[in-house]
Amino acid sequence: MRFHSRSPDATQAAAGLLAASLPGDGLLLVLSGPLGAGKTLFAKGLAEGLGVDPEAVTSPTFAICSEYDLADGRRLAHLDGYRLESAAELESAGFLDLLVTGTIILIEWGERFRDALPADRIEIQISRPDETPTHRRLDAVASGPTAARALAEWGSKLVGEIGRQPELPEEKDG
Numbered sequence: 001m002r003f004h005s006r007s008p009d010a011t012q013a014a015a016g017l018l019a020a021s022l023p024g025d026g027l028l029l030v031l032s033g034p035l036g037a038g039k040t041l042f043a044k045g046l047a048e049g050l051g052v053d054p055e056a057v058t059s060p061t062f063a064i065c066s067e068y069d070l071a072d073g074r075r076l077a078h079l080d081g082y083r084l085e086s087a088a089e090l091e092s093a094g095f096l097d098l099l100v101t102g103t104i105i106l107i108e109w110g111e112r113f114r115d116a117l118p119a120d121r122i123e124i125q126i127s128r129p130d131e132t133p134t135h136r137r138l139d140a141v142a143s144g145p146t147a148a149r150a151l152a153e154w155g156s157k158l159v160g161e162i163g164r165q166p167e168l169p170e171e172k173d174g
């Protein structure tokens with residue numbers, strides 16, 4: 001699914017709608033894109049949608065992992081893989097302990113450690129398609145049944161509440 005964001009607020013709002021589409025038993029979200037793409041801003045919007053004060057959400061580049069208890073008993077874990085050299089370092093940071101029912105995991109730069117990640121996940125790639133400073137393109141792909149259900153629900157909320165039809169990704173040659 002492809003979605004165009006025209007402002008920081010729109011990215012946060014879109015992330016809030018994803019928060020409202022997540023299952024009760026948790027899900028893994030992988031955010032990729034260059035520095036300044038909007039991964040941490042997306043994490044703030046997701047956290048806000050889950051009832052966490054977005055001011056409390058900062059880039060966990062140095063902490064590697066920040067965890068938040070949600071009012072409904074779930075947990076949100078926000079990780080930043082930027083400074084990690086290997087999947088082994090990700091595991092040393094306690095990643096395996098997060099893979100329990102009821103934990104929503106959002107990992108920035110997680111695409112660097114795909115082999116170490118659970119298969120059922122949503123990957124969201126954020127890019128800047130042109131020179132417009134506030135334009136971002138979000139391409140989201142689900143792998144696995146839980147992720148696919150959440151992505152479908154997110155897509156329909158984006159259409160319904162933001163009123164912009166998400167585009168289908170362009171066909172890739174070959």
Ligand SMILES: Nc1ncnc2c1ncn2[C@@H]1O[C@H](COP(=O)(O)OP(=O)(O)O)[C@@H](O)[C@H]1O
Pocket residue numbers: 005006007008009010011033034035036037038039040041042059108133134135136
């Ligand atoms: N449409 C947009 N969506 C997200 N961020 C945007 C957008 N337009 C401008 N920005 C700015 O881009 C920056 C994104 O920073 P950040 O979320 O920390 O990026 P990352 O975590 O990917 O390095 C913020 O300063 C934000 O205000």
Ligand SMILES: [Mg+2]
Pocket residue numbers: 039040059080108
């Ligand atoms: Mg960041």
